[in-house]
Amino acid sequence: MTTSAPPPVAAPPQDLADVPGLTARLDALDRITTAGASRLDAALLDDAAVLLDRAGQRLRLSGDHTVVTLAGGTGSGKSSLFNALCGLELSPTGMRRPMTSRAHACVWGLDGAGPLLDWLDVDKRHRYARASALDLQRADDSLQGLVLLDLPDHDSIQAMHRAEVDRFVTVADLLIWVVDPQKYADAALHRNYIVPFAKHAGVTLIVLNQIDRLAPDEVAECVTDLRRLLEAEGLAKPRIVTTSAVSEEGVRGLREVLVDTVAARQVRSDRLLVDVADIGERFAPYKGDGEPPTAVDDAHRDGLKRALTDAAGAPAVAEAMESAYELRAADFIGWPVLSLVARLRSDPLRRMRLGELREELRGAFTGPVGAQQGEVDTALLDVTDGIVAGLPPAWARSVRAAARRHAADLPEELGEAMKEALPDFNQVPRWWWLVKTWQYFLVLVSVLGLAWIGLLVAYGALHVAKAPSGWLGETGLIPYVAVLVVCTLGMGWLTTATCRNLVALSSARHGERMERHMRDRIATVAEQKVLEPITEELALYAAFRDDVDLLRAT
Structure with a gap:
């Protein structure tokens, strides 16, 4: 029986040593699922977690075995093909729907295959073992390590059979779709399996079976049409092998492909690499196109602090x-x-001003938080506006959420920062004490001068008694003492006027210094509570982009 020459097993697009390995990509996928939690689509993250779990389990199981599935529709002859490859009648055949209700497995080399078959959930009643050398022409060829699975019909009327097919096509190392000349364009096969798994061309083999029913030119025509159909559905460079289960020669080409595949021991990693790249493409829309910012720029940073x-x-x-x-x-x-005069006549304006200051200072820290919260929310919104403009919506939301992570605590944090910046209200500069001492000294001199004048008048002018000393009875001293008192009072007034100017200058510097201290501490709060979370989120997004690129690398 004439068969088409089997094409060689397709090699990966480039040497695997030149692209990131499977372990690195799985690590990247794990980081993506961790980073994407509460940020990306939950269903996509669940699929990624399932793939991680499946890949981890498959890599822990036998690497010496290659899992190959034979899948197809009713009447395609896949069970006959399975029996022909195994050399025994292991799987029931016929046209009745369905014939194969559970997956049948034939294993070449049982050592280490048990846990793998358990993981595949192949019923022990449907497990068979074969010798290692079955090729009739090339004695050195071997199928040692092959786990060949015959699956139920994908178009079975039994839902459990279709579910069985769906399960195995997601875990098999090599997918073989068996079609016949009459139904190779079956819509169910192409819609449900070929198109969804089009990116798995490297681990997919199409077998056109039952070519014994066709003339040689009809075989070539069917293969050409089938290839055109597969390429139109996205299966790049499809590998097609023609077979006939009625003779041993009819399966030789397929057997040689299996021999080469098993010998390479690469298809397991190839399948997982394709799965990882496929899910990487699903993460691509969350990656964005433009180069994202890595930190908050100075303009937005300064704007937030202000x-x-x-x-x-x-x-x-x-x-x-x-x-x-x-x-x-x-x-x-x-x-x-x-000051004594002011106290005697009680200045209500000063008392009011002190009261207002006291309330103003108290309100700076214990006033209504609601009024501050609105301004804080506006500031948080403004700082993220320019940053998230080029980000995908999911990451834009996460950056905004990072900025608002401590929004409820910010008013209190800002109040605490201002309290820490303010000095103790009872602190008094030393020169104030010196001035006060000098002023009271002048007051004392003035009082003594007035008392002296009084004694001079009493003893020298009124002669109320004999003056105990000439300094107290000489009325001629009165003008000099009066000048001393006037000068003392003038010096006190001049000292007050001069010091007021000095206080005005120092109070301005004091206010500027206090505002600078408050700004510094508020800037620290802004860095710790807003800017650092935003920067961390941007760094997480940058790492996510790199990991997605790693998953999609070819």
Whole structure:
């Protein structure tokens, strides 16, 4: 019986040593599933987790065995082909639907195959063993390590049979689809299996069976038409072998392909690489096209810090601290005589101003959080606007979520930062004490001068008694003592006026210093609570992009 010459087993697109290995790609897929949690499509992540689990189990099982499935529709002759390859009548054959209800396995080389067959869930009643050398022409060829599976019909009327096929086509190392000349274009096969597994061309073999029913030119015509159909459905460079189960020569080409496949011991890794690359393509839409930012740019970083500083009310607090500084200084540098007069006539405006300052400072830390929260939310929205513009929607949402991770705690954190920046209200500069001492000294001199004048008037002018000393009875000293008192009072007033100017200058510097300290601490809060989470999320996204590229590498 004439058969077409079997094509060689297709090699990978390039040397596997030149592309990342399977282990590296599985590690990348594991990182993707971890990073994608709560960020990417849950169904896709579940599929990735299933693939990781399946790949891990398959790699732990025998690497010396190659799992090959024979799948096809009713009447395609796959069970007859299975028996012809095995050399025994192991699988029931016939045209009745269905004939094969459970997968049958024939194993060449049982050592280590048991756990693999258990994992494949092949019923022990349907497991068979064969010798290692079955090729009739080439005694050196061997199928040692082959696990050949005959599956139920994919178009069976029994749902459990179709489910059995669906399960095995996802775990087999090599997929062989058996078609016959009459139904090779069967829509169910192409729609449900060929098209979805089109990217698995490297681990897929199409067998055109029953060519004994065709003339040689009809065989070539069928193969050409079948190849055209497969290529149109996305199966690149499909491998097609023609067979006939009615004679041993009719399966020679298929057997040689299996011999080469088993000898290479590469198809297991090839299948997993294709599966990993396939799911990598499904992650590609979450990767984006443009080069993403790796950190928050300076403009958005500075904008966030300014916005949070304004939301915390730092400028208003700094201004209040300036006023408080000036009022506090007035108690030290003010001329005590004027202060006494002010107390005697009670200045309600000063009392009101002190009360407002006290409330303003208290409200900076214990005021209503709701008013601050709105400004904080606006600042968080603004800082992410320019960053997420080029990101895929899923990662844009995750970056925004990272920015808001501590949003509820930020008002309190900002208040604490401002408290830490403010000095103790009771701290007093040393020169204030010196000025106060000097002022009271002048007051003492003034009081003594006035008392002296009083004694001079009493003893020298009114002669109420004999003066105990000439310094107290000489009325001519009165003008000089009066000049001393006036000068002392003038010096006190001049000292107060000069110090007020100095306080005005130092209070401005004090307010600027306080605002700078508050800004520094607010900037620290912004870095720790907002910018660092955003940077971490961007780094995670960058690693995700690299891992997706690794999965898709060819």
